[in-house]
Amino acid sequence: MVEAARLRAEIEADPNRRLGRRLIDRLRAQTTHAATVFTLSPDRTTLCPNATSGAAALIASLPLGPADTVVVLDTEYASIIRAWEIACAKTSAQLIQIPVPLPFTGTEQLLADLDDRVPGPVSYLQISLITSSAAIRLPVHELSEWVHRRGGRLILDAAHGPGHIPLTPDIWGAAAVFGTVHKWLPAQRSVGFLSLAPDLVDHVRPAEVSLTWDSGDLIERFSWPGTFDPVPRLALHTAIDQWAAWRADGLLDSCTTLAETATDLLTTTGARPTAAGDHLPPRLRAFLLDDVTVPEVKSALRLTGVRAWVGPGPAGECLLRVAVHIYNDLADLETLAGRIQEVLPR
Structure with a gap:
């Protein structure tokens, strides 16, 4: 800046x-x-x-x-x-x-x-x-x-x-x-x-x-x-x-580890990863949210101040996408997972 x-x-x-x-x-x-x-x-x-x-x-x-x-x-x-x-x-x-x-x-x-x-x-x-x-x-x-x-x-x-x-x-x-x-x-x-x-x-x-x-x-x-x-x-x-300084300090590697944690946390809520294995990007993850609409998820996240992209997939699916960067920590992901747990039908 x-x-x-x-x-x-x-x-x-x-x-x-x-x-x-x-x-x-x-x-x-x-x-x-x-x-x-x-x-x-x-x-x-x-x-x-x-x-x-x-x-x-x-x-x-x-x-x-x-x-x-x-x-x-x-x-x-x-x-x-x-x-x-x-x-x-x-x-x-x-x-x-x-x-x-x-x-x-x-x-x-x-x-x-x-x-x-x-x-x-x-x-x-x-x-x-x-x-x-x-x-x-x-x-x-x-x-x-x-x-x-x-x-x-x-x-x-x-x-x-x-x-x-x-x-x-x-x-x-x-x-x-x-x-x-x-x-x-x-x-x-x-x-x-x-x-x-x-x-x-x-x-x-x-x-x-x-x-x-x-x-x-x-x-x-x-x-x-x-x-x-x-x-x-x-x-x-x-x-x-x-x-380059972030990379040298290991911050980007930490973000990759945190993205893996995001996958683990959100999967336990019932969210389904859009891909697996070699098809997972290092620091960007997306999930299918079944039996819930995009507006419902957006509203739920907005009420708790959580910012994550939510939108339709190519066939109209409800998608949640998480981009993990150096300003994120475990508490952010736990808050997100908790809110998704609440909004997904049991």
Whole structure:
């Protein structure tokens, strides 16, 4: 917050000079640093406002046509699915949504469902590294192999990746990765990223047509989306340094242990984990709450001052999602579990 305030005061003191060519140079330095930390290719990565804007730019730029088939899982973020629906409708491309029943039963069943529901070649498969609402760590490597066998390319939503689990797009064979930095790092909102395969770098343009839209340089192209606040991007190095200090002090490992405790506590209340084993993210967990509605759970948590995400799953299920961070402790989880115990039918 201190660094952000300093940067904002610096910019407002002389916006004509601070928001010109020098801004792009500074954003380039931040992009290079972030990409290096998150094992992305700096020459093929750019910062952008958020994961949704990165996805919108990518989806709108892909050369879809009537011969193309796009496959998405129904556990994808709703706005991303909608973006694919709009793009496919405009170009007469086929869009196939694959249901992912909860709890997630594992890789073999998902691959079998893909084979059963997708009859022919595929142009793109859109999946999440970690699904947002259901908090499933998907089998990226196996899904990448599946789409490559079908002649297509993998598009990866890594909104819950940076600062949480490693990113290895080249190993996964991902054509594009978009995501958000402010979810698991102490970065100001909002700042996201878009990382592309070499053949896409010159073709993907921002969704908004701004003064730098025609630039041949990827970072410059995304550096000026009209009037915006560049401070979250410019302060990214400070957020990364703080995150690195938390990791060095063992705080992130403690959060992972606490997330395991959350699973144990909530399971005893009757809540059902949405996944198990290797499909559990380190510090993000979700649960199915049976025979209770989303409004009922939200109301119950609100009355006790407990903050946790509650919302519908892809098939209308009531989901509770718990994100464990360094400010959480065992007492928080015990309070949450106690309230869920009270609201679930016996």
